[in-house]
Amino acid sequence: MKCRALTSLLLGGSLALVAADARAELETGKTGADASTQRDVKPERRNGLTLGASGGIAFAGASGYPNSARFFGNPDFYSSSPLLVGWSSSYFLMGAFNDYVSFGPMVTIATFESEQWKSTGWGAGFRGEVFPLVKLVPALADAAIYGQLGFGITELRAKGPYPSADGSQSFLGIGIHHEWRLARLLGGHAALGPYVEYNAIRAPSAERHWATTGLRVVWYGSGVALDR
Numbered sequence: 001m002k003c004r005a006l007t008s009l010l011l012g013g014s015l016a017l018v019a020a021d022a023r024a025e026l027e028t029g030k031t032g033a034d035a036s037t038q039r040d041v042k043p044e045r046r047n048g049l050t051l052g053a054s055g056g057i058a059f060a061g062a063s064g065y066p067n068s069a070r071f072f073g074n075p076d077f078y079s080s081s082p083l084l085v086g087w088s089s090s091y092f093l094m095g096a097f098n099d100y101v102s103f104g105p106m107v108t109i110a111t112f113e114s115e116q117w118k119s120t121g122w123g124a125g126f127r128g129e130v131f132p133l134v135k136l137v138p139a140l141a142d143a144a145i146y147g148q149l150g151f152g153i154t155e156l157r158a159k160g161p162y163p164s165a166d167g168s169q170s171f172l173g174i175g176i177h178h179e180w181r182l183a184r185l186l187g188g189h190a191a192l193g194p195y196v197e198y199n200a201i202r203a204p205s206a207e208r209h210w211a212t213t214g215l216r217v218v219w220y221g222s223g224v225a226l227d228r
Protein backbone atom coordinates (compact mmCIF):
# COMPACT_ATOMS: atom_id res chain seq x y z
CA MET A 1 0.00 0.00 0.00
CA LYS A 2 2.77 2.30 0.96
CA CYS A 3 4.63 1.33 -2.22
CA ARG A 4 1.57 2.13 -4.38
CA ALA A 5 1.14 5.51 -2.70
CA LEU A 6 4.82 6.32 -3.20
CA THR A 7 4.61 5.33 -6.87
CA SER A 8 1.57 7.54 -7.38
CA LEU A 9 3.33 10.43 -5.69
CA LEU A 10 6.43 10.07 -7.86
CA LEU A 11 4.36 9.74 -11.03
CA GLY A 12 2.35 12.85 -10.17
CA GLY A 13 5.51 14.83 -9.49
CA SER A 14 7.05 13.75 -12.80
CA LEU A 15 3.95 14.76 -14.73
CA ALA A 16 3.96 18.13 -12.98
CA LEU A 17 7.62 18.69 -13.94
CA VAL A 18 6.96 17.72 -17.56
CA ALA A 19 3.98 20.07 -17.72
CA ALA A 20 6.04 22.91 -16.24
CA ASP A 21 8.87 22.32 -18.75
CA ALA A 22 6.41 22.26 -21.63
CA ARG A 23 4.80 25.48 -20.43
CA ALA A 24 8.23 27.16 -20.12
CA GLU A 25 9.24 26.06 -23.62
CA LEU A 26 5.95 27.32 -25.02
CA GLU A 27 6.36 30.69 -23.35
CA THR A 28 9.98 30.92 -24.48
CA GLY A 29 9.06 30.05 -28.03
CA LYS A 30 6.28 32.60 -28.00
CA THR A 31 8.62 35.24 -26.66
CA GLY A 32 11.19 34.38 -29.34
CA ALA A 33 8.55 34.59 -32.06
CA ASP A 34 7.37 37.93 -30.75
CA ALA A 35 10.96 39.22 -30.64
CA SER A 36 11.53 38.03 -34.19
CA THR A 37 8.34 39.70 -35.37
CA GLN A 38 9.13 42.95 -33.58
CA ARG A 39 12.81 43.04 -34.62
CA ASP A 40 13.90 46.46 -35.97
CA VAL A 41 14.54 46.05 -39.70
CA LYS A 42 15.40 49.68 -40.48
CA PRO A 43 18.39 50.22 -42.79
CA GLU A 44 21.49 51.33 -40.96
CA ARG A 45 22.58 54.30 -43.10
CA ARG A 46 20.11 55.27 -45.89
CA ASN A 47 16.34 55.08 -46.16
CA GLY A 48 13.30 56.63 -47.83
CA LEU A 49 12.86 59.71 -49.99
CA THR A 50 16.21 61.10 -51.20
CA LEU A 51 16.38 64.74 -52.25
CA GLY A 52 19.71 66.14 -53.36
CA ALA A 53 21.82 68.43 -55.50
CA SER A 54 25.42 68.52 -56.65
CA GLY A 55 27.51 71.17 -58.32
CA GLY A 56 31.07 72.05 -59.13
CA ILE A 57 33.67 73.31 -61.57
CA ALA A 58 33.71 71.50 -64.91
CA PHE A 59 35.87 71.18 -68.01
CA ALA A 60 34.34 70.49 -71.42
CA GLY A 61 34.93 70.04 -75.10
CA ALA A 62 32.21 70.28 -77.76
CA SER A 63 31.98 69.89 -81.51
CA GLY A 64 29.56 69.37 -84.36
CA TYR A 65 27.42 70.84 -87.12
CA PRO A 66 24.18 72.82 -87.23
CA ASN A 67 21.26 70.42 -86.78
CA SER A 68 20.18 70.62 -90.42
CA ALA A 69 20.57 68.26 -93.36
CA ARG A 70 21.81 71.24 -95.43
CA PHE A 71 24.91 71.69 -93.25
CA PHE A 72 25.57 68.27 -91.74
CA GLY A 73 28.89 66.88 -92.97
CA ASN A 74 29.98 70.13 -94.61
CA PRO A 75 33.41 71.08 -93.18
CA ASP A 76 32.67 74.78 -93.74
CA PHE A 77 30.05 74.56 -90.99
CA TYR A 78 31.94 72.34 -88.56
CA SER A 79 32.68 73.80 -85.10
CA SER A 80 35.09 72.43 -82.50
CA SER A 81 35.87 74.17 -79.23
CA PRO A 82 39.09 74.18 -77.24
CA LEU A 83 38.94 73.13 -73.59
CA LEU A 84 36.21 75.20 -71.92
CA VAL A 85 35.73 75.89 -68.22
CA GLY A 86 32.35 76.29 -66.60
CA TRP A 87 29.86 75.01 -64.06
CA SER A 88 27.82 71.80 -63.94
CA SER A 89 25.02 70.94 -61.51
CA SER A 90 22.58 68.06 -60.97
CA TYR A 91 19.28 67.81 -59.08
CA PHE A 92 17.70 64.50 -58.17
CA LEU A 93 14.70 63.01 -56.38
CA MET A 94 15.27 59.35 -55.61
CA GLY A 95 14.25 56.58 -53.27
CA ALA A 96 16.82 54.88 -51.03
CA PHE A 97 15.57 51.28 -51.04
CA ASN A 98 18.20 50.14 -48.55
CA ASP A 99 21.81 50.88 -47.55
CA TYR A 100 23.05 49.76 -50.96
CA VAL A 101 20.81 51.19 -53.71
CA SER A 102 19.08 54.51 -54.52
CA PHE A 103 17.23 55.26 -57.76
CA GLY A 104 15.07 58.00 -59.28
CA PRO A 105 14.72 60.90 -61.74
CA MET A 106 17.32 63.63 -62.20
CA VAL A 107 18.28 66.63 -64.31
CA THR A 108 21.77 67.98 -65.08
CA ILE A 109 22.57 71.48 -66.39
CA ALA A 110 26.00 72.64 -67.55
CA THR A 111 27.32 75.84 -69.18
CA PHE A 112 30.83 76.60 -70.44
CA GLU A 113 32.23 79.81 -71.89
CA SER A 114 35.41 81.50 -73.11
CA GLU A 115 36.11 84.70 -75.01
CA GLN A 116 35.31 83.01 -78.34
CA TRP A 117 32.96 80.16 -77.44
CA LYS A 118 29.88 79.30 -75.42
CA SER A 119 28.44 75.82 -74.88
CA THR A 120 25.12 75.15 -73.17
CA GLY A 121 23.26 71.95 -72.55
CA TRP A 122 21.21 69.82 -70.20
CA GLY A 123 20.23 66.21 -69.66
CA ALA A 124 17.20 64.64 -67.98
CA GLY A 125 16.55 61.03 -67.10
CA PHE A 126 17.26 58.63 -64.26
CA ARG A 127 20.04 58.27 -61.71
CA GLY A 128 21.11 55.15 -59.84
CA GLU A 129 23.55 55.05 -56.91
CA VAL A 130 25.18 51.88 -55.58
CA PHE A 131 27.11 51.66 -52.28
CA PRO A 132 29.00 48.35 -52.72
CA LEU A 133 31.32 48.51 -49.69
CA VAL A 134 28.79 48.80 -46.84
CA LYS A 135 29.84 45.49 -45.29
CA LEU A 136 33.08 44.74 -47.13
CA VAL A 137 34.94 47.92 -46.09
CA PRO A 138 33.01 49.71 -43.31
CA ALA A 139 35.28 52.77 -43.55
CA LEU A 140 33.94 53.26 -47.11
CA ALA A 141 30.34 52.33 -46.36
CA ASP A 142 29.22 55.77 -47.63
CA ALA A 143 31.20 55.71 -50.88
CA ALA A 144 29.19 55.14 -54.06
CA ILE A 145 29.43 54.69 -57.77
CA TYR A 146 26.53 56.05 -59.80
CA GLY A 147 25.22 56.40 -63.30
CA GLN A 148 22.87 58.79 -65.10
CA LEU A 149 21.04 58.02 -68.32
CA GLY A 150 18.45 59.87 -70.37
CA PHE A 151 17.81 62.54 -73.02
CA GLY A 152 20.13 65.49 -73.63
CA ILE A 153 20.38 68.71 -75.66
CA THR A 154 23.58 70.63 -76.40
CA GLU A 155 24.63 73.73 -78.36
CA LEU A 156 28.05 75.14 -79.23
CA ARG A 157 28.21 78.69 -80.50
CA ALA A 158 31.20 80.66 -81.73
CA LYS A 159 30.68 84.27 -80.67
CA GLY A 160 29.97 86.32 -83.74
CA PRO A 161 27.91 85.88 -86.93
CA TYR A 162 28.45 82.13 -87.14
CA PRO A 163 25.97 79.22 -87.14
CA SER A 164 25.72 77.12 -84.00
CA ALA A 165 26.46 73.42 -83.70
CA ASP A 166 23.57 71.77 -81.92
CA GLY A 167 21.80 68.48 -81.44
CA SER A 168 19.58 66.44 -79.15
CA GLN A 169 19.61 62.76 -78.40
CA SER A 170 21.28 60.77 -75.61
CA PHE A 171 22.71 61.78 -72.24
CA LEU A 172 25.09 59.59 -70.23
CA GLY A 173 26.92 60.18 -66.96
CA ILE A 174 29.03 58.17 -64.53
CA GLY A 175 30.72 59.16 -61.30
CA ILE A 176 31.84 58.40 -57.75
CA HIS A 177 31.03 60.21 -54.54
CA HIS A 178 31.45 59.93 -50.79
CA GLU A 179 29.08 61.34 -48.18
CA TRP A 180 29.46 62.24 -44.51
CA ARG A 181 26.46 62.31 -42.25
CA LEU A 182 25.85 65.87 -41.03
CA ALA A 183 22.83 65.89 -38.69
CA ARG A 184 19.29 64.64 -38.18
CA LEU A 185 16.79 66.76 -40.11
CA LEU A 186 12.99 66.64 -40.53
CA GLY A 187 12.63 63.01 -39.55
CA GLY A 188 15.66 61.93 -41.58
CA HIS A 189 19.20 63.20 -41.91
CA ALA A 190 21.43 65.34 -44.17
CA ALA A 191 24.75 64.31 -45.69
CA LEU A 192 27.49 66.10 -47.62
CA GLY A 193 30.57 65.05 -49.56
CA PRO A 194 32.75 65.37 -52.69
CA TYR A 195 32.12 63.84 -56.08
CA VAL A 196 33.84 63.38 -59.45
CA GLU A 197 31.72 62.88 -62.57
CA TYR A 198 31.95 62.43 -66.33
CA ASN A 199 29.03 63.30 -68.63
CA ALA A 200 28.38 63.25 -72.36
CA ILE A 201 25.62 64.40 -74.70
CA ARG A 202 25.71 62.75 -78.10
CA ALA A 203 23.60 63.40 -81.20
CA PRO A 204 24.18 62.79 -84.92
CA SER A 205 24.99 66.45 -85.51
CA ALA A 206 26.85 67.44 -82.32
CA GLU A 207 28.31 66.17 -79.08
CA ARG A 208 29.77 67.43 -75.83
CA HIS A 209 31.86 65.78 -73.11
CA TRP A 210 32.66 67.22 -69.69
CA ALA A 211 34.20 66.27 -66.35
CA THR A 212 33.13 67.79 -63.04
CA THR A 213 34.41 67.87 -59.47
CA GLY A 214 32.49 69.46 -56.63
CA LEU A 215 30.18 68.85 -53.67
CA ARG A 216 27.01 66.79 -53.33
CA VAL A 217 24.42 67.46 -50.61
CA VAL A 218 21.51 65.11 -49.90
CA TRP A 219 18.61 64.66 -47.49
CA TYR A 220 17.28 61.20 -46.63
CA GLY A 221 13.69 61.46 -45.50
CA SER A 222 13.27 58.38 -43.27
CA GLY A 223 14.91 57.24 -40.08
CA VAL A 224 17.79 54.76 -39.95
CA ALA A 225 19.49 52.74 -37.22
CA LEU A 226 22.24 55.35 -36.82
CA ASP A 227 19.61 57.85 -35.61
CA ARG A 228 19.52 56.14 -32.23
